[in-house]
Amino acid sequence: MQSVHVTRALFAVAVLGLATGLVLTLVGRPEQASLAWAAGAAVVLAGLVVSIVVSLWRGEFGLDIVAALSMTGALVLGETLAAAVVALMYAGGSMLEAFAERRAGRDMTALLARAPRSAWRLRGGKLEEVPLGSVEAGDRLLVRPGDVTPADGVVADGEALLDQSAMTGESLPVRAPTGAEFVSGCANAGGAFEMVASRRPSESAYAGIVRMVSAAQQSRAPMARLADRYAMAFLGLTVALAGGTWLVTHDPVRMLAVLVVATPCPLILAVPVAIVAGMSRCARAGVLIKNAGVLERLSRVTALLFDKTGTLTVGTPMVVGIDAHEDFTPDEILAAAGALSQGSSHVVSAAIAEHARRQGRALAPPRAVSEAHGAGLTGEVQGRRVAVGAYDHVAAHAADRSWAESRRARGGERGMTAYVGIGGRVAGAITLADVVRPEAARALARLRRSGVSRIVLVTGDAPAVANAAVKGLPVDLVIAGASPAEKVDTVRREHGRGTTVMVGDGVNDAPALAAADVGVAMGARGAAAASEAADAVILVDDLDRLPSAILIARHSRRIALQSVWAGMGLSLAGMVAASLGYLSPLEGALLQEGIDVAVIVNALRALRIQAESRPEPQSGRTEEAAAPQPAAPGA
Known part of the structure; x- marks a missing residue:
């Protein structure tokens, strides 16, 4: 090429x-x-x-x-x-x-750009910035707010609040107390903390994922051009007919006329035109296809594998329940917590405030808001003291915590719980969880109708969480507790059943995306590394766009093949006419131009492909319909 x-x-x-x-x-x-x-x-x-x-x-x-x-x-x-x-x-x-x-570049620039280049090391009572390659196991490091953990390690002092979404798919920040282990590549969502590196950065989980993406990409065999699959038969037919013409007539010009008419422009032109048209239609449907070979492979998909967090689920916390002290109502708790949460950009605060707005609450402006990183908020709402956050944070601002202690003693908490204190009392608790996408059931049903015969969920979540998430969905197999390497192995096993598509959104999904016949990234909110490793990117946060892209790919390939067979048939008729002396080389070339125009016009029909109609994506989801399950680390 x-x-x-x-x-x-x-x-x-x-x-x-x-x-x-x-x-x-x-x-x-x-x-x-x-x-x-x-x-x-x-x-x-x-x-x-x-x-x-x-x-x-x-x-x-x-x-x-x-x-x-x-x-x-x-x-x-x-x-x-x-x-x-x-x-x-x-x-x-x-x-x-x-x-x-x-092709769009797959050099993993986003993945590498996210990796830290240096670390802040504590040595001899001094803090110094050192190149990442200088960090050794046992070094004590300072991780500042917003920094990415430079190596696998343990929390050395205090409590860390880690955003592990890029590495594990966990949508909610995780609290890591002193002594807790964590992997590299996590963002510090709280205050500064000290860590002790357990291994060198080059041996870390993050570096391992980068290497797996590269290895998976290099090991996948390149896809042959669609037109070339007919090359041997067509070339053999051409040589046989041209050679037969020469043997019978001994006329080199007549043999040349056969070769000119046989020039495979219907194949060379029709396929790329139909495929490019299909790629254009996919882009208009919200799916970016990175190259023509991807569209061909997508048209033959039989097995679909997908991650849970951010793919099957929305990937961000949502309010799924409100418990109230008998002296307070759920509406009162939501209004107070939603009002105070306006004073923070934390993902949990944003979810509470957004839920309150969707429920039609007129949120009062908070006053004197203070935020303890990784713990919660305090402030005033309409003259009352309000606290929202972890139990310890809210309890520290409440004289009466008996209701909360009773609730905690009962156990059975799911997802993440934000306690709410009002006027010096623990008034209630708001439960948040990562919920199944509202369009998930419809999208999976459409994938079945589009010809996908096998659907597999492969996730790092615990089996109970994974099975609960797919309850009622047309899923054939659930593989839970999977590491990035195990996701790659699953993709390769499923490849034996047919053409595979892997859908994911996190850094931990990148190796599996690269190993699949077609890797599809949820690009609207997913990790940039996933989009770099993927062959296709869903540009909007809507899983329902994937079946549309598959249908467009199937129709585009069908149109391309129609053009190929029609073009080859017309070329064969012209070759026979040329061999009988009815066409000169120039006439044969002009005839071939006419055939080219015909196949191009037919191929351009791919621009008018209409995928199966679908309802517009829903903007929200009721608590009753969501059937939420809390996300678990490792998704």
């Missing part, structure tokens, strides 16, 4: 040579016109020969050989105009193919 710049240059040379020759013919200079046509065709032929040699060296075989034979024969026999027309057909088709095959 030539580079985009070379392909464009060859197309420009072909156009220039053909146009120059036509102008010279009009002004009565046929010899110079023939030289112009020959020169343009010779340059294109030289580029084509180089491309063929490189392809054969890589073990790739394509239909470009037929185009090279027809151009060579035309130049040798002095049919320079026919050679120029074939050169234009080939260069134009190659330019379309290059446009279709251009």
